[in-house]
Amino acid sequence: MISKKTKYGLKALTYIARQEGNMVPIAQIAEKEHIPHKFLESILLLLRKSGFLGSKKGKGGGYYLLKEASEIYMTDVMRILEGPIAPVACVSLNYYEKCEDCDDETTCSLNKLMIQVRDANLNVFRNTTLENLK
Amino acid sequence: MISKKTKYGLKALTYIARQEGNMVPIAQIAEKEHIPHKFLESILLLLRKSGFLGSKKGKGGGYYLLKEASEIYMTDVMRILEGPIAPVACVSLNYYEKCEDCDDETTCSLNKLMIQVRDANLNVFRNTTLENLK
DNA sequence: GCATAATCCTACTTATCCGATAGGGAATAT
DNA sequence: ATATTCCCTATCGGATAAGTAGGATTATGC
Incomplete structure (x- = not known):
């Protein structure tokens, strides 16, 4: 939320x-x-x-x-207002942080799912600009 | 997150x-x-x-x-652990709540985007079971 | 039957963040 | 001058997150 x-x-x-x-x-x-x-x-x-x-x-x-509405992407706005788009920091493109409880991120059982979620959201935000909200 | x-x-x-x-x-x-x-x-x-x-x-x-891993869907698990899958309660399927600051949800500028985000996430969680995480 | 191993349950703590407010300072138009 | 508007820092109450405490309950195996 x-x-x-x-x-x-x-x-x-x-x-x-x-x-x-x-x-x-x-x-x-x-x-x-x-x-x-x-x-x-x-x-x-x-x-x-x-x-x-x-x-x-x-x-x-x-x-x-400061820019045309069509140039203002939701990816950028969301990162400023809400923070990381990824569901966990260890798969974040812009706010990466190492996972404490994981020995190895690449073999973590959640990794794939988290990347899928991240990409699903990125896909929406990359394809929406402020112009689309007007 | x-x-x-x-x-x-x-x-x-x-x-x-x-x-x-x-x-x-x-x-x-x-x-x-x-x-x-x-x-x-x-x-x-x-x-x-x-x-x-x-x-x-x-x-x-x-x-x-209690069930086969392949029968345990992420939609159900996420709703219990994390709560609503939707980014705002006013577009939630399982945790719907009226929006306070909106006069009319159907004309809210965010409505479409929020539904897109919800559906993008639902699509991932509906197609992932615990078997996929093993 | 008793020690041991495990879950069950309620309550509590502690820290952090969210949402909102307070109160003035600085710039600008008329 | 004065009213209007944004600028900035600080603060606060409440909710939630994350973790802890301590004992009650139930099952096993000797």
């Missing part, structure tokens, strides 16, 4: 994408998408620092997409 | 399946798979109560599979 952070983040990105380049203030997204204002603020901050969003302060300011 | 409970549970089931019907005591699994004994105990208890395992107390006792 994905976190609310991820869910809110995806909804916010979609909302912004629909405004076609206009500045979108946090308050507007929060109200329309029923997301707690301050929580959303921290999520948009993260998305800005991660290179998805630009922002402008002051009256008339807000957030906007 | 799956929990350690799930990972340990799957490893334990695989280990038991490999013993071809013999009684397997907790201590043996814990040692060979490097799983904390008491933690494993609670997991096996759950798997027994869920109908996957049988047990026998006393000397020479232990756990054994």
Whole structure:
């Protein structure tokens, strides 16, 4: 199950994408998408620092997409918001960590299944962009 | 990412399946798979109560599979150990819950993507049994 | 019958993370 | 100036994850 952070983040990105380049203030997204204002603020901050969003302060300011919606892939968004796409770190492409309880990963009984799950999810996320959510 | 409970549970089931019907005591699994004994105990208890395992107390006792490994589907095991397979409750087949922040689920921008993710995972788990992990 | 080996069960602890909030600071438009 | 908006750090309560404790219960073999 994905976190609310991820869910809110995806909804916010979609909302912004629909405004076609206009500045979108946090308050507007929060109200329309029923997301707690301050929580959303921290999520948009993260998305800005991660290179998805630009922002402008002051009256008339807000957030906007830095790239075309069709160039924003779910693989990248999910990795920032949710973390690893793989179900276990030892088969993660971007967040690899050695397995503590395994003597040998290549002979681990779960390895194949975990890779299948990872690839099934990657396949979905690689073929979905923000444009597809609009 | 799956929990350690799930990972340990799957490893334990695989280990038991490999013993071809013999009684397997907790201590043996814990040692060979490097799983904390008491933690494993609670997991096996759950798997027994869920109908996957049988047990026998006393000397020479232990756990054994109640069904053929080829009849134990990952969909069922994962739902017990990890919970919903769907990434959000509002597209879950077995753990459905209404979405709080959505006015209308059918028009939610995330709905399609979440269903795709759910189905991708279901497809893997439906086509994998414990026999495949042996 | 008794020691031993195993599961059964409830409760507890401890640490971590999630979701959310607080409170001000800094920039910008009018 | 002032209102508006994002920026940043810190904090907090609650839930969940991971693991532990300790004894009760049941079965075996001598």
